[in-house]
Amino acid sequence: MPDKDRTIKDFGKQWLRYSDNEGYYGSLELLSDMLSPFLKPEDLKNCKVAEIGSGAGRIVNMLLESGVQHVVAVEPSDAFAVLVRNIRNPERVTCLKITGDRLPAYGDLDYIFSIGVLHHIPNPKPVVEAAFRALRAGGQFLVWLYGKEGSESYFAFIKPLRIITKHLPHLALAAFVWIFYFPTSFYVKLCRRLPLPLRGYMLHVFGKMSPEKQRLIIYDQLNPAYAKYYTISEAENLLLDRGFINVRTHHRHGYSWTVIGTKP
Numbered sequence: 001m002p003d004k005d006r007t008i009k010d011f012g013k014q015w016l017r018y019s020d021n022e023g024y025y026g027s028l029e030l031l032s033d034m035l036s037p038f039l040k041p042e043d044l045k046n047c048k049v050a051e052i053g054s055g056a057g058r059i060v061n062m063l064l065e066s067g068v069q070h071v072v073a074v075e076p077s078d079a080f081a082v083l084v085r086n087i088r089n090p091e092r093v094t095c096l097k098i099t100g101d102r103l104p105a106y107g108d109l110d111y112i113f114s115i116g117v118l119h120h121i122p123n124p125k126p127v128v129e130a131a132f133r134a135l136r137a138g139g140q141f142l143v144w145l146y147g148k149e150g151s152e153s154y155f156a157f158i159k160p161l162r163i164i165t166k167h168l169p170h171l172a173l174a175a176f177v178w179i180f181y182f183p184t185s186f187y188v189k190l191c192r193r194l195p196l197p198l199r200g201y202m203l204h205v206f207g208k209m210s211p212e213k214q215r216l217i218i219y220d221q222l223n224p225a226y227a228k229y230y231t232i233s234e235a236e237n238l239l240l241d242r243g244f245i246n247v248r249t250h251h252r253h254g255y256s257w258t259v260i261g262t263k264p
């Protein structure tokens with residue numbers, strides 16, 4: 001099975017097992033952090049938006065909470081059932097069980113978001129193309145990607161590990177996650193005192209999650225068949241190559257890239 005299909009299958013299983021969006025993990029506070037410094041949740045009030053790769057629906061619910069008029073939620077995996085079940089205001093959401101490249105060319109969306117998705121798609125260009133077509137002129141596409149810069153030591157550690165873990169069945173992987181959970185919790189404590197790699201992420205994102213969500217995040221790192229770590233120029237070019245203008249990047253917590261561009 002090609003990596004792109006296996007990744008979707010892997011995520012389907014992941015969200016069927018980790019299906020809730022409780023606490024900081026599903027909060028408006030985290031959405032503010034993800035959109036910063038380009039947008040604030042209040043900017044989305046009464047807007048028409050889409051999210052590509054909605055998983056279990058936490059971002060969709062955050063967008064609803066920030067006052068959007070309507071969300072198109074795209075999720076191709078078996079997690080679609082979880083997404084539909086988790087949505088708080090279904091009358092303001094259209095759920096589509098399709099891959100991002102098949103997002104209809106609405107042409108009137110104000111914003112499209114893709115959070116933690118494009119780095120799991122071996123060829124993301126058709127998805128960027130579909131987002132471009134679905135936006136109105138002046139509409140903005142915001143993506144969040146794993147970054148290469150700032151993740152070097154983590155990448156050196158996780159890359160060989162993933163060769164094994166991405167093939168493990170759920171129970172074995174879940175056991176593996178517990179093995180990593182305790183040292184990771186200790187690492188978060190160390191980050192409070194020392195300037196260690198990924199300190200910003202550990203203190204401002206991971207450390208604020210419940211223990212269950214911390215284990216989900218570890219699982220999410222070890223599970224998918226395909227994951228790419230983007231350099232800043234690769235991240236920018238994703239949008240520039242399709243003709244987005246005013247493309248800006250932010251090195252979120254020093255380990256990942258938030259990229260935003262405008263449709264001319």
Ligand SMILES: C[S@@+](CC[C@H](N)C(=O)[O-])C[C@H]1O[C@@H](n2cnc3c(N)ncnc32)[C@H](O)[C@@H]1O
Binds near residue numbers: 053
């Ligand atoms: C890491 S999850 C992120 C979920 C959600 N955005 C969030 O932050 O909670 C990545 C999601 O992208 C979905 N996905 C994978 N390939 C996709 C594709 N080609 N088009 C759209 N979504 C895709 C997966 O099924 C998965 O649910």
